[in-house]
Amino acid sequence: MHHAGLDEMCQRYRATAVLGAGRNPGLLTLMQRAFQTLIPRGDEVLHRHPGLALHHSAAAEQVAGVEEALEGEVHGPDGLPQRYVYLRLQRGADLERVRAAILADPLHTAEPTQVFELDDLQALESGDGQGIALERRATAASGSHASLVFEARCDAADFAARVMLDAASRLPALQHGAHRYALGL
Numbered sequence: 001m002h003h004a005g006l007d008e009m010c011q012r013y014r015a016t017a018v019l020g021a022g023r024n025p026g027l028l029t030l031m032q033r034a035f036q037t038l039i040p041r042g043d044e045v046l047h048r049h050p051g052l053a054l055h056h057s058a059a060a061e062q063v064a065g066v067e068e069a070l071e072g073e074v075h076g077p078d079g080l081p082q083r084y085v086y087l088r089l090q091r092g093a094d095l096e097r098v099r100a101a102i103l104a105d106p107l108h109t110a111e112p113t114q115v116f117e118l119d120d121l122q123a124l125e126s127g128d129g130q131g132i133a134l135e136r137r138a139t140a141a142s143g144s145h146a147s148l149v150f151e152a153r154c155d156a157a158d159f160a161a162r163v164m165l166d167a168a169s170r171l172p173a174l175q176h177g178a179h180r181y182a183l184g185l
Contacts (some may be wrong), residue, residue, distance in 0.1 A: 007178035014176050021167035021181040022160040028132065030183060035136040035148050042146075047074045047082070047133040059108075060085050063101045065093030070121050073111075074133055082133070083113040084151070088121050114149055 003019055010017050020026050035044065060069035068088040073081050085102055089095060099115040102108055134150040152159075167181050 003178055003180065010177045016171050016174050016176050017178045018167040018171065018174075018181050019178055021164050023154075023163065026160065026163045026181055028134070030181075031134055031150050035134065035150070038148060039136050039138045039144075039146050041141055042136050042138045044134070044136045047131075047135075057085065059105055060087065060102055063098055063105075065090050065098045068121050081111045082135075083108060083111050084133075085113060085115045086118050086121055087115065088119065089117055 006017055006019065009015070020029060032044065032046075036042075057069045057071040060066055060071065066087055067090045070086045072084040072086070074084070085108070087095075087098065089098060095115075095117050102115055103113055131153040132151070135147065137147040138144045163181070
């Protein structure tokens with residue numbers, strides 16, 4: 001309804017507008033649509049948090065090939081925890097072998113755990129922005145066990161401003177009317 005009214009006014013006054021160019025709606029909405037396209041029959045969980053509470057994990061650092069580790073935990077709407085393990089690996093270490101060892105540790109078998117390799121854990125640890133974690137898992141009826149995770153830590157205002165600037169930079173090439181924001185608009 002809002003889009004139709006704005007489009008009518010834009011047509012009448014030969015103006016151009018872009019709707020939904022921010023963080024949400026905007027880029028987050030696009031990510032959700034992409035996940036739903038890739039896993040059409042699934043369940044989606046979005047965690048919003050002021051940033052993961054990260055702590056050093058002695059257990060992960062004991063795994064062969066791990067130079068340094070940080071762990072974060074987020075509780076979903078159902079109250080269940082989701083763990084995130086961030087690693088800086090030793091030179092020549094195999095990420096899949098390290099991931100398998102961490103996931104097999106009893107400390108990590110009770111909760112869903114994601115393992116990521118990063119070059120600089122200090123940058124992650126010093127981040128004070130807001131965070132989101134979007135996860136979509138295929139349902140049993142879909143016949144696959146696909147899952148997708150998108151995680152971001154950002155300053156919400158800065159993130160929204162960048163998307164708005166992207167939309168504004170595309171305005172001169174658009175026809176008059178109201179347009180919904182999309183990548184490559």
